[in-house]
Amino acid sequence: MNTDALVLKNDEKAIFTLRSLYEKYGYSQFKMSKFEEYDLYVRNKDFLVSDNIITFTDTTGKLMALKPDVTLSIIKNGDDSSSLQKVYYNENVYRVSKGSYSFKEIMQVGLECIGEVDTYCILEVLSLAAKSLECISPDFALDISHLGIISAVMDSLDISSSERSALLKCIGEKNASGITEICGSAGENLKKLVLTYGDLDKVSKVLDEIFGNEKPEAVTELISVVSALSEKGFKDKVRVDFSVLNDMNYYNGFVFKGFINGIPSGILSGGQYDFLMKKMKRNKKAIGFAVYLDMLERFNENSKDFDIDTILLYEDGISLSVLDKVVDALTKEGKSVMAGKTLPKNLKFREIVRINEKGEMTVENNA
Amino acid sequence: MKTMLNIALPKGRLGEKVYDMFEKAGFPCPSIKENNRKLIFENEELSLRYFWVKPSDVAIYVERGAADIGVAGKDILLEYEPDIYELLDLNLGKCRMAVAGKADFRDNPQRTLRVATKFTNIAKNYYASQGRDIDIIHLNGSIEIAPILGLSDVIVDIVETGTTLKENNLTVRETIVPISARLISNKASFKFKNAQIEEIAKKLAVLVEA
Numbered sequence: 001m002n003t004d005a006l007v008l009k010n011d012e013k014a015i016f017t018l019r020s021l022y023e024k025y026g027y028s029q030f031k032m033s034k035f036e037e038y039d040l041y042v043r044n045k046d047f048l049v050s051d052n053i054i055t056f057t058d059t060t061g062k063l064m065a066l067k068p069d070v071t072l073s074i075i076k077n078g079d080d081s082s083s084l085q086k087v088y089y090n091e092n093v094y095r096v097s098k099g100s101y102s103f104k105e106i107m108q109v110g111l112e113c114i115g116e117v118d119t120y121c122i123l124e125v126l127s128l129a130a131k132s133l134e135c136i137s138p139d140f141a142l143d144i145s146h147l148g149i150i151s152a153v154m155d156s157l158d159i160s161s162s163e164r165s166a167l168l169k170c171i172g173e174k175n176a177s178g179i180t181e182i183c184g185s186a187g188e189n190l191k192k193l194v195l196t197y198g199d200l201d202k203v204s205k206v207l208d209e210i211f212g213n214e215k216p217e218a219v220t221e222l223i224s225v226v227s228a229l230s231e232k233g234f235k236d237k238v239r240v241d242f243s244v245l246n247d248m249n250y251y252n253g254f255v256f257k258g259f260i261n262g263i264p265s266g267i268l269s270g271g272q273y274d275f276l277m278k279k280m281k282r283n284k285k286a287i288g289f290a291v292y293l294d295m296l297e298r299f300n301e302n303s304k305d306f307d308i309d310t311i312l313l314y315e316d317g318i319s320l321s322v323l324d325k326v327v328d329a330l331t332k333e334g335k336s337v338m339a340g341k342t343l344p345k346n347l348k349f350r351e352i353v354r355i356n357e358k359g360e361m362t363v364e365n366n367a
Numbered sequence: 368m369k370t371m372l373n374i375a376l377p378k379g380r381l382g383e384k385v386y387d388m389f390e391k392a393g394f395p396c397p398s399i400k401e402n403n404r405k406l407i408f409e410n411e412e413l414s415l416r417y418f419w420v421k422p423s424d425v426a427i428y429v430e431r432g433a434a435d436i437g438v439a440g441k442d443i444l445l446e447y448e449p450d451i452y453e454l455l456d457l458n459l460g461k462c463r464m465a466v467a468g469k470a471d472f473r474d475n476p477q478r479t480l481r482v483a484t485k486f487t488n489i490a491k492n493y494y495a496s497q498g499r500d501i502d503i504i505h506l507n508g509s510i511e512i513a514p515i516l517g518l519s520d521v522i523v524d525i526v527e528t529g530t531t532l533k534e535n536n537l538t539v540r541e542t543i544v545p546i547s548a549r550l551i552s553n554k555a556s557f558k559f560k561n562a563q564i565e566e567i568a569k570k571l572a573v574l575v576e577a
Binding site for chain 2: 098139141143173174175176177178197198239243259260261263264265266
């Protein structure tokens with residue numbers, strides 16, 4: 001199957017490896033329609049990355065949308081009676097890309113773990129996130145934060161709700177001077193949190209300084225999960241970064257983002273979204289993540305020297321079976337062959353094989 | 368071998384000041400001072416590569432990873448809202464984003480306010496926070512003449528000393544936000560070139576505080 005590995009593009013390769021990875025851990029595929037009732041997104045607008053949605057009216061007059069998001073569709077009809085539901089998906093979503101103001105089709109692979117989510121489930125999802133990144137490139141980074149810690153520190157500040165959202169923006173940007181502007185010297189602890197980036201040893205020290213002996217539960221949870229991940233061999237790859245944020249109206253607990261060296265923005269994003277479940281009147285906890293495969297297109301482009309190995313130029317009147325045999329013989333040698341009567345423009349090829357009506361061949365090196 | 372760290376600097380007076388600061392902090396690249404038209408300069412020993420780009424483009428280079436770090440005005444960051452880390456206020460190029468109008472202009476809140484500006488996003492956000500209905504007129508330069516010619520009621524623009532405003536008979540009515548140059552970093556580069564970037568940020572911070 002070596003040729004497949006050469007022919008497959010990065011994103012196609014990733015889909016295959018990720019699917020088999022998730023199936024190994026008991027996640028089953030959730031297949032869904034491309035369309036969803038628009039109403040679902042209106043009610044949960046803030047959960048979406050952007051509020052631009054492609055809509056259309058279906059044959060019954062109902063307003064429908066091309067999916068901008070997968071998670072909402074998975075959790076809207078769940079069964080609260082089962083204790084644990086583990087699913088993965090591989091779907092296209094339609095979003096407006098920032099800057100260009102035009103819609104883009106984005107291939108997403110992701111998984112959701114819904115139900116009695118305990119610390120083991122969290123560890124499993126996080127380690128699958130790390131493994132997903134590892135499948136794409138061994139040079140990756142998984143940044144983990146715990147929103148419980150951020151809110152514990154923020155709740156101690158005396159700020160208005162508009163200041164709170166400005167503050168969250170500063171946290172996401174690691175903007176220490178912005179934090180000082182908003183909350184003055186009271187923001188010292190928050191600044192310390194946001195500027196800390198690194199492995200568990202470095203981060204535990206800072207957490208000790210901030211919380212002393214009265215550590216909130218979130219701190220213990222973070223430390224136990226991250227140290228378990230380190231033991232699994234991800235010590236150099238998993239880092240704690242409190243600037244990782246997701247909307248706190250939907251997310252709680254662990255949030256994380258994954259990066260690949262060579263891709264300028266995050267390629268994986270996920271977290272625990274118990275608040276979203278509550279909003280959807282679901283009585284369960286949930287955690288999940290998505291990998292954005294559109295970013296892989298330009299990653300490690302191995303530019304091929306030639307588009308096609310052999311151009312086979314034949315003349316009118318050649319016997320059909322002779323021509324067919326020649327093409328088959330060339331492909332059996334492992335070459336790619338394009339048969340035609342004239343030289344194609346704008347393609348680079350290694351050799352030109354001419355064959356006349358009598359079946360005589362001449363080979364010309366074009367390299 | 369360390370990989371090259373790409374640094375985007377804003378072309379112009381501010382950029383030269385910023386480079387001086389990098390040099391003082393221990394990240395020099397002598398060839399940059401040569402008077403020529405080159406745009407890219409390397410210091411292989413320190414694995415640094417500086418390049419000059421249009422000030423308003425720095426954030427784009429950094430957001431898309433062509434530059435690992437860069438220096439951009441807060442005005443650009445507020446206007447384009449790039450997805451980057453804002454690591455440090457360099458305290459350089461200080462000025463403010465302000466609303467200015469003709470000296471004798473009286474605002475009538477019953478009417479839509481016509482605002483001429485290069486910074487549409489900043490102006491929109493500012494007036495939205497005040498609950499004021501405005502008509503935005505996007506201009507690319509010489510904003511100051513808009514109120515004089517009756518194109519707009521007020522302008523939203525950067526005010527440094529106020530001389531240009533005064534010479535055109537305009538006065539500052541409100542300050543929206545103070546502006547200064549910021550050290551920004553691409554989010555992915557921050558993970559994979561962390562030691563290099565944190566070292567630069569730390570050494571620059573020492574200079575800022577001095």
